[in-house]
Amino acid sequence: MQINENNKEFKPLIVAFCCNWCSYAGADLAGSSRLSYPANVKVIRVPCSCRVNPMFILRAFQRGADGVIIAGCHPGDCHYTSGNYFARRRMTLLFSMLDYMGIEKGRTRVEWISAAEGAKFSATMNEFVETIHNLGPNKKLEDLRCKE
Amino acid sequence: MQKIGVFVCWCGSNIAGTVDVERVAQAVANEPGVVISTDYQYMCSEAGQLKIRQAIKEYGLTGIVVCSCSPRMHEATFRKTAQAAGLNPYMVEIANIREQCSWIHKDKDEGTEKAIILAKAAIAKLHLNTPLKAGESAVTKRALVIGGGIAGIQTALDIADAGYEVDIVEKSPTIGGKMAQLDKTFPTLDCAACILTPKMVDASAHEKINLFTYSEVEGVSGFVGNFKVKIRKKARHVKADLCTGCGVCTEKCPSRKAPNEFNQGLNKRGAIYIPFAQAIPNVPVIDTEYCVKMKTGKCGLCATVCPSKAIDFEQQDEIVEREYGAIVAATGYKLINLDNFEEFGYAQNKDVITSLELERLMNAAGPTKGTLLRPSDNEHPHEIVFIQCVGSRDVSGCGKPYCSKICCMYTAKHAMMIRDKYPDTKVHVFYIDVRTPGKNFDEFYRRAVEEYGVDYIKGMVGKVVEKDGKLLVQGSDLIANEQIKIEADLVVLATAIEPDPSVKNLATMLTASIDTNNFLTEAHAKLRPVESPTAGVFLSGVCQGPKDVPETVAQASAAAAKVIGLLAKDKLTCNPCVANSNELLCNGCSQCANVCPYGAIEYINKEVNDHGKREVRRIALVNEAVCQGCGACTVTCPSGAMDLKGFTTRQIMAEVDAICK
Ligand SMILES: Cc1cc2nc3c(=O)[nH]c(=O)nc-3n(C[C@H](O)[C@H](O)[C@H](O)COP(=O)(O)OP(=O)(O)OC[C@H]3O[C@@H](n4cnc5c(N)ncnc54)[C@H](O)[C@@H]3O)c2cc1C
Ligand code: SF4
Ligand code: SF4
Numbered sequence: 001m002q003i004n005e006n007n008k009e010f011k012p013l014i015v016a017f018c019c020n021w022c023s024y025a026g027a028d029l030a031g032s033s034r035l036s037y038p039a040n041v042k043v044i045r046v047p048c049s050c051r052v053n054p055m056f057i058l059r060a061f062q063r064g065a066d067g068v069i070i071a072g073c074h075p076g077d078c079h080y081t082s083g084n085y086f087a088r089r090r091m092t093l094l095f096s097m098l099d100y101m102g103i104e105k106g107r108t109r110v111e112w113i114s115a116a117e118g119a120k121f122s123a124t125m126n127e128f129v130e131t132i133h134n135l136g137p138n139k140k141l142e143d144l145r146c147k148e
Numbered sequence: 149m150q151k152i153g154v155f156v157c158w159c160g161s162n163i164a165g166t167v168d169v170e171r172v173a174q175a176v177a178n179e180p181g182v183v184i185s186t187d188y189q190y191m192c193s194e195a196g197q198l199k200i201r202q203a204i205k206e207y208g209l210t211g212i213v214v215c216s217c218s219p220r221m222h223e224a225t226f227r228k229t230a231q232a233a234g235l236n237p238y239m240v241e242i243a244n245i246r247e248q249c250s251w252i253h254k255d256k257d258e259g260t261e262k263a264i265i266l267a268k269a270a271i272a273k274l275h276l277n278t279p280l281k282a283g284e285s286a287v288t289k290r291a292l293v294i295g296g297g298i299a300g301i302q303t304a305l306d307i308a309d310a311g312y313e314v315d316i317v318e319k320s321p322t323i324g325g326k327m328a329q330l331d332k333t334f335p336t337l338d339c340a341a342c343i344l345t346p347k348m349v350d351a352s353a354h355e356k357i358n359l360f361t362y363s364e365v366e367g368v369s370g371f372v373g374n375f376k377v378k379i380r381k382k383a384r385h386v387k388a389d390l391c392t393g394c395g396v397c398t399e400k401c402p403s404r405k406a407p408n409e410f411n412q413g414l415n416k417r418g419a420i421y422i423p424f425a426q427a428i429p430n431v432p433v434i435d436t437e438y439c440v441k442m443k444t445g446k447c448g449l450c451a452t453v454c455p456s457k458a459i460d461f462e463q464q465d466e467i468v469e470r471e472y473g474a475i476v477a478a479t480g481y482k483l484i485n486l487d488n489f490e491e492f493g494y495a496q497n498k499d500v501i502t503s504l505e506l507e508r509l510m511n512a513a514g515p516t517k518g519t520l521l522r523p524s525d526n527e528h529p530h531e532i533v534f535i536q537c538v539g540s541r542d543v544s545g546c547g548k549p550y551c552s553k554i555c556c557m558y559t560a561k562h563a564m565m566i567r568d569k570y571p572d573t574k575v576h577v578f579y580i581d582v583r584t585p586g587k588n589f590d591e592f593y594r595r596a597v598e599e600y601g602v603d604y605i606k607g608m609v610g611k612v613v614e615k616d617g618k619l620l621v622q623g624s625d626l627i628a629n630e631q632i633k634i635e636a637d638l639v640v641l642a643t644a645i646e647p648d649p650s651v652k653n654l655a656t657m658l659t660a661s662i663d664t665n666n667f668l669t670e671a672h673a674k675l676r677p678v679e680s681p682t683a684g685v686f687l688s689g690v691c692q693g694p695k696d697v698p699e700t701v702a703q704a705s706a707a708a709a710k711v712i713g714l715l716a717k718d719k720l721t722c723n724p725c726v727a728n729s730n731e732l733l734c735n736g737c738s739q740c741a742n743v744c745p746y747g748a749i750e751y752i753n754k755e756v757n758d759h760g761k762r763e764v765r766r767i768a769l770v771n772e773a774v775c776q777g778c779g780a781c782t783v784t785c786p787s788g789a790m791d792l793k794g795f796t797t798r799q800i801m802a803e804v805d806a807i808c809k
Contacts, residue, residue: 013807013808015804015807015808020220024218024220025220027247027248028218028220028221028244028247028248030247030252031218031246031247031248031249031251031252032247032251034251034252035252036252036253036254037252038253039249039253039255039258039259039261039262042262042265042266042269042807043244043248044269044800044803044804044807045219045244046779046795046800047725047777047778047779047792047795048778048779048780050743050778050779050780050783051778051779051780051782051783051792051795051800052783053782053783053797053800054783055797055801056800056801056804059801059804059805059808060804060807060808063804063805063808063809064808065804065807065808076673077672077673079672079778080681080745080776080778080780081661081669081671081681081745082661082745082780083745083778083779083780086743086780086783086784090783122252
């Protein structure tokens, strides 16, 4: 991992929304293949990437997440045929709005990870953590009033 | 407040090796609602499950969190455990501290910290769980097959043989489809009629199969297990119950101008006709466009000659409503229109024909009684050029981007049959690639080249022009790297196939989806190839993608197996994690129905009681038997009315909060 010296102490918090059929299974495969990635990544299981409401992402950033990633089935492979296309369209809009608000594009990501791609899951998470590390803590949207 | 039990599993050393399980159990013991928090070596073992069951009873738990392996592994196990102790199975949450924690994090402190957070997230979610009950719906034990080609016939026979009733709706006057038009079939060269017509007879004679020929589906409502279908039986103008199929009418009919569809328009037929000798049912149809009586009021010769008084010029279309548990689409294909391919001169030259026309010209029951004669002058052709991929693998936009899959094989068949019967005839084939993957297929093609001396030329044809009664074919030979000209007597175009055009309308009725080429799409390209994404709707034959007969039949039987599996059930249990809309929040905007891939949402007018105010509102209603629980609608709903049971907005938010603390 190439880590920016200034952020050495920083432990980014990353929320990963994974669809039940592909990416969550991909994460399981990363586990059973012992392909490690940092413990900063916490997975939330959703039935489909299209279940991810923009509110969930806003909430995560408000509560102090430093990066949010949504992982779904590859285009054409969605368990529900078209859910990942909805996710892609919605997130494209949301991410550019977040960027405008000061949540850099690097902090948000959509990835297609199949149930067979344990290696991709692990590689993606390693790389994402590294990116967030270099971006530093999310200050812009973190709302301290949300914190207890 | 829930009473929650937390059970942390060691999974031997799989979890306990890198996660301090005791610390996890202690760390969450004081979370709100947690009344017991404990750990054990193997939670999924009988002893572990017993521990859970005892705790549920002893502490009167309302929900449990198991911190263990992936829910994909043991969620079902622990749901059963809970149920056995009298708890609703959906009051169980799993924190995945093995695959997504202990197995990937080497540092014990880090792993333990993460496990604690995952456990807390599961507890937070569980606080918002409600008992869910899987719904049930009955199954109508009858199947509908739309399309009576070889695909539809095979599917219907298999379902009927398993003891269930099947209706076949076929839009043309007879079942049989394209296979009935073929002469011989690759790779074994057995005659199509000899293998198809017995199956047609079986279908019509089967006590469980009911044929609706010359009929179309007009409307479909309902859902898996409970479809209601409107079928239009078009008027034949012949009473099927009186007609004996003697055929006198078809001989005597004076109108002889209608193109004979069965012979691909190569000759004419009467206004009253039976498509071909072995048609099923063997009952004629009056083509009202060409019938003199229907047009001018004069004639009626058929009615005069009919010995059984079966002709009925007044007959009207009839609408039949039937109920089905499952529907199979088997609507097949047609050849594409060749208007975009002027360079081959199909419209100008009678001797430029499609491969399907060639099938008819070689068929003993065809317009030339099986002697190969060219259409313009009925002479025997001595030099024939086949052009492959006409409109297939065409990214220019004139044709279709896909490979039609069957043409390489049927052209090898045609070439071989011609060389066999007329050894003096030269046969050239222009091809881009020869694609013959299939059992005994490449051997078949090699036989055409090696044994029958068919001249395969890798290259494209630029133009076909008429010259002194011959067809001048100008093309390129890519291997010899030269331009070539062939003076041919007959040019045969291996024309691309496309789905029957009716499929678009049908897909809308069935809420089945079609791809950019109008082929019906399967629920999963690899794992569910014969199911449509809509529960209870299945796919058979070329309507799903190009196929030859062996593949069509294999898919047809696979679709039948799926239907039989469905009809064998008396009740369908539905996934309880489905969407539901809050009637007080819903504003009836229809956005949710627009994104639902399954057509699970409809709108009803319902009287609601909004804080004492009673009024009738248009609100969304989710059909729980149809909803698959993807959640697309929940995010689309602008008023926040739509939610997904088991993955509610509040539950997911609670997880986010717990993780981001
Ligand atoms: C020139 C040529 C040669 C061929 N040679 C061979 C060969 O040698 N060997 C081989 O294995 N394969 C061959 N094939 C392929 C073969 O024809 C197909 O694999 C087979 O016919 C597919 O059967 P199907 O039932 O899916 O479709 P179809 O045969 O097209 O049957 C579909 C049926 O559905 C009906 N229908 C359509 N829409 C509706 C609707 N909306 N409502 C009600 N009914 C409807 C149609 O009228 C038709 O009867 C050849 C194809 C061509 C073009
Ligand atoms: S003449 Fe009458 S009985 Fe004979 S085929 Fe025609 S309609 Fe049927
Ligand atoms: S959850 Fe998916 S399947 Fe169910 S109603 Fe909503 S969009 Fe349709």
